[in-house]
Amino acid sequence: MIIWLASYPKSGNTWLRSLLASYYYSQDGVFNFKLLNKIDAFPSTFYFKKYKDKFSTPESTSKYWISEQEKINQDKKIKFFKTHNAMCKINGNSFTNEDNTLGAIYIVRDPRNIVTSLSNHYLISKEQALEFMTTEKKGIVQNVDGRYLGFNALFSWMFHEKSWSECKKFPVLIIRYEDLQNQIFETFEKVINFINNITKSKDSFLKNKAKKSIETCEFDKLQKLEKEIGFDEAVLDRSKNKKIKFFNLGKKNNFNSLLNKDLIDKINILFQEQLRKYNYE
Numbered sequence: 001m002i003i004w005l006a007s008y009p010k011s012g013n014t015w016l017r018s019l020l021a022s023y024y025y026s027q028d029g030v031f032n033f034k035l036l037n038k039i040d041a042f043p044s045t046f047y048f049k050k051y052k053d054k055f056s057t058p059e060s061t062s063k064y065w066i067s068e069q070e071k072i073n074q075d076k077k078i079k080f081f082k083t084h085n086a087m088c089k090i091n092g093n094s095f096t097n098e099d100n101t102l103g104a105i106y107i108v109r110d111p112r113n114i115v116t117s118l119s120n121h122y123l124i125s126k127e128q129a130l131e132f133m134t135t136e137k138k139g140i141v142q143n144v145d146g147r148y149l150g151f152n153a154l155f156s157w158m159f160h161e162k163s164w165s166e167c168k169k170f171p172v173l174i175i176r177y178e179d180l181q182n183q184i185f186e187t188f189e190k191v192i193n194f195i196n197n198i199t200k201s202k203d204s205f206l207k208n209k210a211k212k213s214i215e216t217c218e219f220d221k222l223q224k225l226e227k228e229i230g231f232d233e234a235v236l237d238r239s240k241n242k243k244i245k246f247f248n249l250g251k252k253n254n255f256n257s258l259l260n261k262d263l264i265d266k267i268n269i270l271f272q273e274q275l276r277k278y279n280y281e
Contacts, residue, residue, distance in 0.1 A: 015222075033229070109177035
């Protein structure tokens with residue numbers, strides 16, 4: 001059965017994935033980038049390239065979402081998967097269901113800081129980043145040899161957040177990115193306890209191993225690793241034939257110093273409900 005690590009892009013998914021990979025798939029809790037291979041992304045091109053379909057529209061692969069998850073679950077083992085997909089239906093095709101999903105951990109982040117992070121990640125203006133977040137039918141699309149194989153249905157940021165936070169099909173734990181920053185040990189313990197609960201595991205929380213995972217997944221260390229050996233998931237800046245820094249600002253990504261007042265006011269109005277809901281006001 002699948003446990004999803006779900007989030008809107010640039011909301012801390014890779015950080016949580018790193019923590020969990022080092023905790024569950026290393027002997028000592030020490031992180032390295034290779035451990036991320038233990039937690040795959042879905043939907044991604046790998047799961048659809050074997051089909052002979054033309055996949056002539058971005059959403060074409062949605063008809064195989066469930067059947068591919070059924071194949072993943074054939075061995076009846078617990079697996080983590082990262083996703084940016086909304087908990088949605090497209091053309092009558094559900095992203096997932098209770099037969100294939102055991103639960104989900106949804107990471108939410110202050111949308112004002114997502115704007116600044118998206119701006120860097122996609123080399124777009126901050127105004128364009130906000131437009132990205134408010135586009136109702138937004139998706140991440142990858143075209144491979146004329147076929148749309150890599151498609152994540154995002155929709156708007158508000159729709160995305162509600163689709164997971166209001167999901168009743170299976171248990172969903174919501175954590176804030178900011179709590180990973182400011183109360184990381186307590187937040188990570190909450191995540192592990194949630195996983196133990198939904199998997200009916202009798203394992204206790206391994207405090208020392210968790211501390212080592214937290215220590216080796218500190219932002220500065222991830223940033224240093226990327227600088228030394230590169231990071232495969234970083235986006236390529238084609239104009240410079242150089243990858244855009246993935247681990248960019250960390251705690252320095254503060255909308256108060258990076259966004260102008262007019263844009264902040266606009267975001268505050270647009271996302272008023274979520275800002276209150278998650279105590280971001």
